[in-house]
Amino acid sequence: MVASRGNDSNPARIPALGLRFLALVFVSILLMYLDHRENHLDGIRRGIGAAVYPLRLAVDAPVRLWGWLGDSTTSRNELELELGRLHAERLLTNARLQRLTALEAENARLRALLDARSRVRDEVRVAEIMAVNANPYEHNLVIDIGSRDGVYDGQAIVDADGVVGQVIETGVMTAQAVLISDADHALPVEVNRNGLRTIAVGTGEIDQLDLPFLPNNADIRAGDLLVTSGLGGAFPAGYPVAVVNSVTRIPQEPFADVTATPSAALDQVREVMLIWSRPTVVREEADE
Amino acid sequence: MSRDRTSRRLPVIITLVVGLMLTIMPLPESIRAFRPDWLALLMIFWAMQLPRTWSVGSAWVVGIVLDVSYGTLLGQHALALCFIVFITVRFHLLMRVFPLSQLSATVFALLAIYQFLLFWINGVAGVVAPATAYWGPVITGTLLWPFLFMFLSGVRYRASSGG
Numbered sequence: 001m002v003a004s005r006g007n008d009s010n011p012a013r014i015p016a017l018g019l020r021f022l023a024l025v026f027v028s029i030l031l032m033y034l035d036h037r038e039n040h041l042d043g044i045r046r047g048i049g050a051a052v053y054p055l056r057l058a059v060d061a062p063v064r065l066w067g068w069l070g071d072s073t074t075s076r077n078e079l080e081l082e083l084g085r086l087h088a089e090r091l092l093t094n095a096r097l098q099r100l101t102a103l104e105a106e107n108a109r110l111r112a113l114l115d116a117r118s119r120v121r122d123e124v125r126v127a128e129i130m131a132v133n134a135n136p137y138e139h140n141l142v143i144d145i146g147s148r149d150g151v152y153d154g155q156a157i158v159d160a161d162g163v164v165g166q167v168i169e170t171g172v173m174t175a176q177a178v179l180i181s182d183a184d185h186a187l188p189v190e191v192n193r194n195g196l197r198t199i200a201v202g203t204g205e206i207d208q209l210d211l212p213f214l215p216n217n218a219d220i221r222a223g224d225l226l227v228t229s230g231l232g233g234a235f236p237a238g239y240p241v242a243v244v245n246s247v248t249r250i251p252q253e254p255f256a257d258v259t260a261t262p263s264a265a266l267d268q269v270r271e272v273m274l275i276w277s278r279p280t281v282v283r284e285e286a287d288e
Numbered sequence: 289m290s291r292d293r294t295s296r297r298l299p300v301i302i303t304l305v306v307g308l309m310l311t312i313m314p315l316p317e318s319i320r321a322f323r324p325d326w327l328a329l330l331m332i333f334w335a336m337q338l339p340r341t342w343s344v345g346s347a348w349v350v351g352i353v354l355d356v357s358y359g360t361l362l363g364q365h366a367l368a369l370c371f372i373v374f375i376t377v378r379f380h381l382l383m384r385v386f387p388l389s390q391l392s393a394t395v396f397a398l399l400a401i402y403q404f405l406l407f408w409i410n411g412v413a414g415v416v417a418p419a420t421a422y423w424g425p426v427i428t429g430t431l432l433w434p435f436l437f438m439f440l441s442g443v444r445y446r447a448s449s450g451g
Binding site for chain 1: 308312314317345351352357360361362363371409417421
């Protein structure tokens with residue numbers, strides 16, 4: 001047959017096309033099954049992920065270059081203004097921090113009195129978000145540190161204003177995280193004002209969370225701050241998540257229709273913080 | 289022979305790498321759902337033109353790379369891409385003689401099948417996504433096809449004339 005010469009424009013039939021196709025379909029289904037059921041394929045994922053890494057860097061480079069150009073061409077005047085602003089901000093934050101230290105000590109003392117077992121003390125590390133969009137069906141982002149730096153699956157990510165999301169897949173040098181606004185994400189929260197516990201569910205809209213499990217008579221109102229309750233185990237307690245922006249109570253329905261706006265600027269963040277939470281014994285802390 | 293083959297594959301590989309870069313490039317949240325399936329379009333074109341070199345096997349590999357960079361179920365895009373490339377290769381002779389309008393309609397159907405398979409697998413795996421995430425790429429992909437087709441034909445002739 002002429003086909004053996006490998007001429008691409010040869011109108012002859014492609015040999016064994018159907019067979020190859022069926023084999024590949026079978027392999028795909030097997031892979032999906034294994035991937036969905038167990039995590040046997042993390043190694044493969046990581047290997048291919050490392051191969052895609054230079055490409056991610058290449059896509060990220062122009063955006064980074066732009067940012068660098070912007071930084072290096074900022075006028076002196078602007079820089080001075082910014083410096084002044086930062087100084088003022090630091091002063092404020094420091095003042096608040098002083099009080100926090102006192103409160104922390106007091107909290108530790110009280111807990112020691114109550115013989116409370118342990119408390120979570122957090123260690124953070126800053127990571128940069130790579131200018132890479134991933135999965136079209138989910139709200140997620142890619143950060144520039146991975147398992148090499150100790151990132152683990154399920155790790156909490158926050159920015160300066162609140163909770164951003166959590167790591168879902170750790171590569172060697174990058175990691176993928178899901179945002180709290182993802183339609184598949186749910187987060188145990190509590191109302192800061194009265195400790196009312198509920199669950200904040202992502203909607204797929206970047207600026208909206210739903211609180212679907214609040215009864216009509218729940219004590220919640222617009223403007224309430226929601227913080228993580230720490231009950232799910234993934235997120236340490238006490239980080240701001242969202243602010244309630246509307247509460248609609250429909251008499252016939254068992255649950256109120258409550259929506260909230262995430263505190264973190266989910267679609268604008270460039271730098272995030274990863275939290276390593278480890279329990280430490282309060283007694284030791286109190287002795288310090 | 290092997291050098292000849294490499295030089296013939298290189299342009300295709302370059303287009304695929306550029307396609308992957310466009311796929312993972314960040315877009316504003318508002319138009320993100322309308323990002324065309326660059327790699328699906330490219331694979332349809334190359335499978336139509338060079339079905340012996342770019343067939344179901346390469347489509348599967350491209351799909352796996354796509355799965356890893358998206359973080360979707362490993363094999364999801366591979367299966368969908370493999371399927372539409374299979375159809376393309378099966379009917380490549382027919383598709384080559386189609387006028388551009390008819391070809392665009394065919395591409396629309398292929399992209400719709402592609403998205404439907406992804407939707408289906410997402411459904412089985414329990415991934416929820418808004419409907420625009422599926423329809424957006426089909427529409428933009430079809431609108432882009434004529435331009436992409438002309439551009440890639442240019443690439444193809446330049447590559448095969450050894451320039």
